[in-house]
Amino acid sequence: MEAPLPPRESGRFVVEHSQDVFVxxxxxxxxxxxxxxxxxxxxxxxxxxxxxxxxxxxxxxDHALNWVFVVDTMNFSFWPERExxxxxxxxxxxxxxxxxxxxxxxxxxxxxxxxxxxxxYFSQMSVEELGRVLRSDNNTPMPMLEERHQVLTEGGxxxxxxxxxFRSFISPAGRxxxxxxxxxxxxxxxxxxxxxxxxKRISLYKRAQILVADFWGIMEARVEGDMPNLDFLTMFADYxxxxxxxHLGALRYSDTLMETLRNGELLSSGDRxxxxxxxxxxxxxxKVKAHLWSLVEERDDQTCNINSAIIDFYLWPYAKQHHKEMxxxxxxxxxxxxx
Numbered sequence: 485m486e487a488p489l490p491p492r493e494s495g496r497f498v499v500e501h502s503q504d505v506f507v508x509x510x511x512x513x514x515x516x517x518x519x520x521x522x523x524x525x526x527x528x529x530x531x532x533x534x535x536x537x538x539x540x541x542x543x544x545x546d547h548a549l550n551w552v553f554v555v556d557t558m559n560f561s562f563w564p565e566r567e568x569x570x571x572x573x574x575x576x577x578x579x580x581x582x583x584x585x586x587x588x589x590x591x592x593x594x595x596x597x598x599x600x601x602x603x604x605y606f607s608q609m610s611v612e613e614l615g616r617v618l619r620s621d622n623n624t625p626m627p628m629l630e631e632r633h634q635v636l637t638e639g640g641x642x643x644x645x646x647x648x649x650f651r652s653f654i655s656p657a658g659r660x661x662x663x664x665x666x667x668x669x670x671x672x673x674x675x676x677x678x679x680x681x682x683x684k685r686i687s688l689y690k691r692a693q694i695l696v697a698d699f700w701g702i703m704e705a706r707v708e709g710d711m712p713n714l715d716f717l718t719m720f721a722d723y724x725x726x727x728x729x730x731h732l733g734a735l736r737y738s739d740t741l742m743e744t745l746r747n748g749e750l751l752s753s754g755d756r757x758x759x760x761x762x763x764x765x766x767x768x769x770x771k772v773k774a775h776l777w778s779l780v781e782e783r784d785d786q787t788c789n790i791n792s793a794i795i796d797f798y799l800w801p802y803a804k805q806h807h808k809e810m811x812x813x814x815x816x817x818x819x820x821x822x823x
Contacts, residue, residue: 486685488678491693491718491766494686498763501682503756504741505764507771511733516775518732519795523780527798528790533701536797539575539587543705547594550601552702553650555590556695557639557674558632559583560821563723564624572621585626586618593617603648607640609633631821635674642671654699659709661696662716668692677822679754681763688762690720690823697793719769719796721762722823723815728803731810735768737761745814753820761816762823769795 526532541547562582564570573580575588590600599605611633618626646653657663669675675692700711729735751758769792780788
């Protein structure tokens, strides 16, 4: 079978053929200007990894890399069927929702003495054991428990075949971001976030790329040197960042798509419209990055090192912080293991 286009080239291909999602140049420039104003802040670096991941072990801990693997392997599909029925996990007096329920549950399990970051354990744990780890404080469980169990045990078995830790598994890539992504998707089926669009195989690789970006964040926090090919990474195409890009005017949905989303229609993974939302988001952020680099070069006479992953690291919390302002923009709903 023909290899899929890499995520960046996939985004470009989708934009060139998209019927319902469009990149808006004026909005792209506005977002680039917004980021330019923040170019010297810690918000646009990977050095604030612990701040962005407050429930993770210390980056210097031996558990940190395996914690990231466990969390990123199950990092998908947290949106509730109804807004008033959300899974909740309380840890040390704070109640968490969405993706943070997973982080809180894994850290809670570690504190309870469950070796949830050890591949020898999580490769063999039962669905019931994982259900206890991911238990909710209310009657709304975390979605897709059986799928989370399948991908986690699968991931654990792969790590055991490659030295027994995420660090040993990823080491053959030599810290090269592109080689890391390729190693992950070649060995872990649940990370193969691919689709067929207009007769072409494409890839989006949201979880594979965020796993590499989290590895980079830990290495930055440890001051352990550079990672080559970081610009291979694109944004991490999910449902929250596209909403922010529409809110900021950099992305536009057709009236038909907007109506579909407002009606709450569930889009299947690989649906043309779902692929267009995610693919156009990737290329939109690439254009934001390119414009930001031009601004830094023209105005500061410097080279910009803000990559697409950093822009995503900014936009995702931005979407969470401004969720009330953008509540009128519907997010797309796709129940799958890829995001």
